[in-house]
Amino acid sequence: MLTTRFCETFGVEHPIAQGGMQWVGRAELVSAVAEAGALGFLTALTQPTPEALAAEIQRCREMTDKPFGVNLTILPSIDPPPYDEYRRAIVESGVGIVETAGFNPAEHMPEFRAAGVKVLHKCTSVRHAMKAEQIGVDGVSIDGFECAGHPGEDDVPGLVLVPAAARRLSIPMIASGGFVDGRGLTAALALGADGVNMGTRFLCTAESPVHEKVKEQIVAGTELDTELIFRPLRNTARVASNAVSRKVVEILDGGGAFPDVRDLVSGARGRKVFEDGDLDAGIWSAGLAQGLIDDVPTVREAVDRIVAEAEELIARRLPGMYSETGAGVSREGAGQAV
């Protein structure tokens, strides 16, 4: 059985997390992730009000008695949501784990600390991960350039970012961006991580509350089918390639400003993609991981398969390649990954 510091710190069976996903991180998906023994996060800002978030937490509790968390994404905004009230809703509902993302969560830490809430901070650079450790978070989730959503502006893929972070941190750290299977989990552990965080893989599961057409598109999509929007604004987001995201890139590359794309990138349009399955209605997040996804399993099937594949690699394939005497590699060990 595969157990890491991440499992111990956050009280889950498997070293796998489902990161917050706008419009997707609802009770149906998160409870399924919890039931499968991994760590799922409801997405606070998917709920229109802090009261609605409290109700969603309650709904999730009715679906599982296993631990789950809430994602609080703190992004720059002209008209910011009432973050303090969302935080209070989380604390008062007794949820024991929070995934913070976006801005440094320092101002929220005292209340989370006082309530004994564990904080997993998701960031995209070693310096931000170190800062998070300094302000007292319990773990870090580090998103490489491959990831869906906001990869930051440094463009460092996981192969370098994960070990670079691992050698500077002492708290548990999970690797994020491009992970979908047991090979990825095994690689993340070898690079010094204590587990993986996944978005796109969980978006494409039976319990994910999005239209089937979105899931079919992810299965059909390759690692080439994403766009990086908002690059010139230094607020890069990796989204699925479609008519709208390509148009946004074209307008901004041509010298346009945010007001020129505001309507195209509205949350309401993106939500329509997920609800109606109109793939060109707006922008929707998806990562390079699309290129490695071939099916729409249940969450349990996905998690069980990842764990079984990683265990097979660690316990059999890799030892088959190693011998104390250097006497050679067994045929089995030299074979393809499971």
Ligand SMILES: Cc1cc2nc3c(=O)[nH]c(=O)nc-3n(C[C@H](O)[C@H](O)[C@H](O)COP(=O)(O)O)c2cc1C
């Ligand atoms: C549809 C979708 C919506 C997302 N929304 C959020 C969000 O609201 N907050 C957040 O912190 N991360 C968000 N993410 C990022 C994921 O939590 C995760 O970090 C990322 O998907 C990891 O990369 P992967 O997709 O390659 O696994 C989103 C990802 C997807 C696919």
